[in-house]
Amino acid sequence: MDYLSLLSERTKRISVSAIREILKAASRPGMISLAGGIPAPESFPIEIIGKLSDKVIQTYGPSAFQYDLTEGFPPLRKVLCTHLSSKDIFVTPDEILITSGSQGALDAIGKILISPGDVVAVEAPTYLGAIQAFNPYEPHYINLETDDDGLIPSSLEKALSSHRVKFIYLVPTFQNPTGRTISLERRREIASIIIRHNVLLVEDDPYGDLRYRGKAIPSIKTMAPDHIIYLSTLSKVFAPGLRIGFCLAPEMIQKWLVIAKQGVDLHTSTFNQALAAEYIAGNYLEKTVPKIIRIYQPRLDKMLDALDRYFPKEFYWSRPDGGMFIWAEGPEGMDMQSIYQESLRQNVTFVPGRYFYTAKGQGMATMRLNFTMAGEAAIDDSIKTIAAILKKRIQGKAA
Amino acid sequence: MDYLSLLSERTKRISVSAIREILKAASRPGMISLAGGIPAPESFPIEIIGKLSDKVIQTYGPSAFQYDLTEGFPPLRKVLCTHLSSKDIFVTPDEILITSGSQGALDAIGKILISPGDVVAVEAPTYLGAIQAFNPYEPHYINLETDDDGLIPSSLEKALSSHRVKFIYLVPTFQNPTGRTISLERRREIASIIIRHNVLLVEDDPYGDLRYRGKAIPSIKTMAPDHIIYLSTLSKVFAPGLRIGFCLAPEMIQKWLVIAKQGVDLHTSTFNQALAAEYIAGNYLEKTVPKIIRIYQPRLDKMLDALDRYFPKEFYWSRPDGGMFIWAEGPEGMDMQSIYQESLRQNVTFVPGRYFYTAKGQGMATMRLNFTMAGEAAIDDSIKTIAAILKKRIQGKAA
Numbered sequence: 033m034d035y036l037s038l039l040s041e042r043t044k045r046i047s048v049s050a051i052r053e054i055l056k057a058a059s060r061p062g063m064i065s066l067a068g069g070i071p072a073p074e075s076f077p078i079e080i081i082g083k084l085s086d087k088v089i090q091t092y093g094p095s096a097f098q099y100d101l102t103e104g105f106p107p108l109r110k111v112l113c114t115h116l117s118s119k120d121i122f123v124t125p126d127e128i129l130i131t132s133g134s135q136g137a138l139d140a141i142g143k144i145l146i147s148p149g150d151v152v153a154v155e156a157p158t159y160l161g162a163i164q165a166f167n168p169y170e171p172h173y174i175n176l177e178t179d180d181d182g183l184i185p186s187s188l189e190k191a192l193s194s195h196r197v198k199f200i201y202l203v204p205t206f207q208n209p210t211g212r213t214i215s216l217e218r219r220r221e222i223a224s225i226i227i228r229h230n231v232l233l234v235e236d237d238p239y240g241d242l243r244y245r246g247k248a249i250p251s252i253k254t255m256a257p258d259h260i261i262y263l264s265t266l267s268k269v270f271a272p273g274l275r276i277g278f279c280l281a282p283e284m285i286q287k288w289l290v291i292a293k294q295g296v297d298l299h300t301s302t303f304n305q306a307l308a309a310e311y312i313a314g315n316y317l318e319k320t321v322p323k324i325i326r327i328y329q330p331r332l333d334k335m336l337d338a339l340d341r342y343f344p345k346e347f348y349w350s351r352p353d354g355g356m357f358i359w360a361e362g363p364e365g366m367d368m369q370s371i372y373q374e375s376l377r378q379n380v381t382f383v384p385g386r387y388f389y390t391a392k393g394q395g396m397a398t399m400r401l402n403f404t405m406a407g408e409a410a411i412d413d414s415i416k417t418i419a420a421i422l423k424k425r426i427q428g429k430a431a
Numbered sequence: 432m433d434y435l436s437l438l439s440e441r442t443k444r445i446s447v448s449a450i451r452e453i454l455k456a457a458s459r460p461g462m463i464s465l466a467g468g469i470p471a472p473e474s475f476p477i478e479i480i481g482k483l484s485d486k487v488i489q490t491y492g493p494s495a496f497q498y499d500l501t502e503g504f505p506p507l508r509k510v511l512c513t514h515l516s517s518k519d520i521f522v523t524p525d526e527i528l529i530t531s532g533s534q535g536a537l538d539a540i541g542k543i544l545i546s547p548g549d550v551v552a553v554e555a556p557t558y559l560g561a562i563q564a565f566n567p568y569e570p571h572y573i574n575l576e577t578d579d580d581g582l583i584p585s586s587l588e589k590a591l592s593s594h595r596v597k598f599i600y601l602v603p604t605f606q607n608p609t610g611r612t613i614s615l616e617r618r619r620e621i622a623s624i625i626i627r628h629n630v631l632l633v634e635d636d637p638y639g640d641l642r643y644r645g646k647a648i649p650s651i652k653t654m655a656p657d658h659i660i661y662l663s664t665l666s667k668v669f670a671p672g673l674r675i676g677f678c679l680a681p682e683m684i685q686k687w688l689v690i691a692k693q694g695v696d697l698h699t700s701t702f703n704q705a706l707a708a709e710y711i712a713g714n715y716l717e718k719t720v721p722k723i724i725r726i727y728q729p730r731l732d733k734m735l736d737a738l739d740r741y742f743p744k745e746f747y748w749s750r751p752d753g754g755m756f757i758w759a760e761g762p763e764g765m766d767m768q769s770i771y772q773e774s775l776r777q778n779v780t781f782v783p784g785r786y787f788y789t790a791k792g793q794g795m796a797t798m799r800l801n802f803t804m805a806g807e808a809a810i811d812d813s814i815k816t817i818a819a820i821l822k823k824r825i826q827g828k829a830a
Contacts, residue, residue, distance in 0.1 A: 033629055033631070033657060033658060033681070035681060035683035035684055036683065038544055038598075039543060039544065039687060040543060040545050040546040040549070040568065041546040042542065042546070042568075043542070043543045043544075043687055043691075046690050046691060046694065052693075068498075070497065070498055071497075073492075073493030073497055074493070076493045076496045076497070078488060078492065078493060078496070081496065081702075082484065082485060085481065085484035085485075086481060086484075089477060089480065089481050093472075093477065094472030094473070094475045095472070096672060097472075097475045097477070097480065097670035097671070097672040097673065098469065098472055098475070098670070098671060098672050099467075099469055099666075099672060100672060132531055132695075132696040133697055135694070135695065135696050135697045136695065139695045139696070143439070143441065143442075143567055144438060144439060144442045144445075145437055145438065145439055146439050147439040147440045147441070148440075161697070164693060164694040165694045165695070167694065168542055168691065169439065169441075198437065199437070230432055232437060258432060267498075271496035271497070271702075272496070272497060273495060273498060273499060273700060273701030273702055274496065274700055274701075274702055275696060275697070275698070275699070275700045282432065282434060284434040284435065285434055285437070288438060288445070292442075292445060292567065294451075294563060295445065295534070295538060295560075295563040295564045295566065295567060296531075296535065296538045296564070296695060296696075297531040297532055297534050297535050297538070297674060297695075297696065298532055298534045298560070298674070299674070300674070301672060301674045301700050301703055302672030302673075303480075303670075303672055303673055303703065304700055304702065304703065
C-alpha cells in the first residue's frame with residue numbers, strides 16, 4: 033500500500049522531532065545528560081506511592097479502577113482547590129479539568145481553538161511540547177521578544193496591534209527552555225494588555241513550585257482570570273510517569289476542552305488521579321517539594337559556578353531562581369548543532385536551542401542546559417567538557 | 432470576552448454528546464442501568480492490583496514513575512506479543528504502540544489520516560467513541576449495511592467502488608452497540624475486498640476475549656495484516672480506569688501514530704503500563720477472564736430470557752455470543768427517545784440507538800441494552816419495565 037498517500041494534510045505539519053533522537057542518545061549508558069527536561073529519579077516519593085496505593089484501594093475500592101468523569105476524579109479536583117488557593121488562585125472543583133499531563137491540556141486547547149492559519153503568539157524561544165501539540169492544528173506563529181525579565185510587554189502590545197491573535201502561549205515562571213521568569217511588574221502590564229485587547233492567554237506553569245531562592249510571583253491568572261487558561265502538572269512535584277496535569281479555563285472554554293478530551297482519551301487514569309488526590313490530601317506534596325528542592329538547588333548552583341569558571345567570556349547565560357534549565361547563547365555565527373555532535377562524542381549531551389524556535393534559522397548559537405538529572409560532579413565535568421569544545425571552536429574562528 | 436468567536440472550525444463538528452447526560456442519569460442512586468458500556472466493578476481484580484503495585488515498585492523502582500517512550504513501556508509491549516500470539520497475531524514488541532485506552536488510538540488515527548472531507552466508511556450503527564474521536568478531523572461518513580452476521584460484504588464492495596474511502600472502521604466481534612459478530616466467511620471476503628481495493632481498515636477489538644459460547648473467530652488482521660490497523664484494550668479484561676489500550680499498524684502508519692501521540696500526551700502512564708505488564712506476565716489476565724465471563728454470561732442469558740418472555744412480538748433483538756450489549760429494534764415509527772424518557776421516570780435507563788448513527792433520523796426505533804452492570808434480578812425487572820412501556824405504546828398506536 034502507498035501509506036504516504038493516506039496521510040492527512042495536517043500530518044505534513046507534524047515533523048519527526050530531532051529532539052527525540054537527542055533524548056534517545058542521552059539515555060545511552062555512560063552519557064552525562066544535560067539534555068532532557070526530566071526530574072531526577074531520586075526525587076520520586078517511591079515509598080509514599082507504595083503506601084498511597086494501599087490507601088487508594090482501601091478508600092475508593094473498585095471506583096479507583098472504573099471509568100470516570102472526563103472532567104476528572106472528584107476527590108482530586110477538590111484537593112487541588114486547596115493547593116491552588118496557596119497560590120492565590122481561588123476556584124471550585126467544577127472549574128478544574130484534569131488532563132493527561134499538561135500535554136493533554138495543550139492538545140485540547142489547540143484542537144478547540146486553532147483553525148488552520150490562526151495566529152498563535154509565542155515567546156521566542158518557547159516550549160517545544162506546546163509547538164508539538166499545536167502544530168497538527170496548523171497555526172501560524174508570531175514570535176514575542178524576551179529578555180532576562182521574560183516577555184517584553186511592548187513586544188506583546190505590538191503583536192496584538194498588528195495581528196489578529198487567537199491566543200498567546202507563555203511559560204512565565206522558570207521558562208522552558210530559558211529558565212527565565214517574567215517579573216511582577218511585567219505580569220501586571222501583560223494582564224492589562226490582554227484585557228485591553230480582549231485576547232486569550234495560555235499560562236503554562238509546570239515549574240512554579242520549584243523555586244530555590246527569591247519570593248514567589250503571582251500567576252498572571254490572578255490578574256486577568258477571565259482571559260487566561262492556566263495549566264500546570266504534578267509531573268515535577270510528584271511523578272511524571274503518572275501523567276497528571278490540570279487546567280483552569282473560563283467556563284465556556286472549559287466546557288469545550290472537556291468535550292475535546294472525551295474524544296481523545298475519555299478521561300485520565302482514575303487510579304493515578306486517586307493517588308494524586310491522596311498525595312495532596314495527606315500533605316505529602318508539601319513535604320516532598322522541599323526535598324526535591326534540596327536535590328536540585330545545589331545542582332543549579334554547581335552549574336552556574338561551572339559556567340562562570342569554564343565557559344568562554346563570549347557567552348551569555350541565564351541565572352534562574354528555580355526550575356530545571358539554564359539557557360546559554362554564544363556569539364553570532366556559532367553553530368550549536370555541530371558543538372552538540374562533538375560533545376556527544378565526548379559523552380555529554382545537551383539540546384541545541386534552535387529546536388525551541390518556531391521558525392527555521394533562529395537560535396543557531398543557543399543551547400539549553402538541564403541541571404536536574406546529573407549529579408554535581410558530573411555537572412562540573414560536563415560543563416568543563418562543553419566549554420573546552422566551545423573555546424576550541426572560538427579560537428579556531430579567531431585564527 | 433466573546434469566547435464563542437474563538438472556537439476553531441473543527442469545534443463546530445464536536446457536538447455536546449447527549450449520551451453524556453444519559454450516562455449521568457444512569458449513575459443516579461436507585462437507577463437500574465442498562466445504559467453504560469461499563470464493566471461490573473465486581474469484575475475488577477482489586478486484590479491482585481494491590482499485590483502488583485508492590486511488585487512494580489520492587490521490580491522497576493523509579494523507572495515506573497519516570498517519563499517513558501511514547502511507543503510504550505517495553506516490558507508491556509513484550510508480554511503483549513505473547514498475549515497476541517494466542518490470537519494468531521504474531522508481532523514483535525517494536526510493532527506495538529501503547530495508547531491511552533483504545534480511544535487514544537482512535538484519536539491518533541483520525542489525526543494522522545483524516546483531512547476535512549475525507550470519506551470514512553462505518554457500520555450503521557457504529558461505536559460512538561470512534562465517531563467522537565474522528566469528528567474533530569472533519570470526515571464525511573458513509574454507512575455500511577449490516578445484518579445478524581455483521582457487515583454485509585457486498586455493501587463494502589459497493590461503497591469502495593463508488594467512493595474514495597480513506598479508511599473503514601469496524602468492530603467485528605461483539606460489536607458496540609449491536610453485540611453482533613462478523614462470521615468467518617465474511618471476514619475472509621472482507622479481507623479479500625480490502626486487499627483488492629488496496630484500502631486501509633481499522634479493526635477495533637475491545638470485546639474479543641469476552642466470549643461466553645462458541646469458538647473464537649480470527650481477527651481480520653490475521654487475513655490482511657498490511658491493510659489493517661488493529662486495536663484493542665485492557666479495559667474489559669483488567670480495569671478501564673487504568674486507560675491502557677494498544678494498536679498494531681503497518682510500520683509507516685505506526686511511525687506517524689507515535690508522533691501524533693507524542694503531541695497529545697507524551698506517553699501513557701508508565702505505572703499503569705507496568706501494572707498491566709505484571710498482570711499479563713503473572714498469568715493474572717488468563718485467570719481473571721474466566722471469572723469475568725462467569726459474572727457476565729448469566730446476565731446475558733437472563734436478559735435474553737427476559738426479552739423472550741416480556742418484549743412485544745413486534746421487536747427484533749440480537750443474540751450475541753459475548754461482549755456487553757444486546758441491540759433491539761422496534762417497529763418503524765416507534766420513537767425510542769420518548770420510551771427512554773418514560774423508562775427513566777421508572778428508574779430504568781438504556782441508550783436510544785439513534786446515538787450510534789452518523790446521520791440524523793436513523794435508528795429512531797432502536798435501543799442498546801447493556802447486560803454487564805446490573806445483577807440478574809435487576810435485569811429481569813428492568814426488561815419487564817421497558818417491555819410494559821413498549822407494549823402500552825404499541826397498543827396506544829393500534830387503538
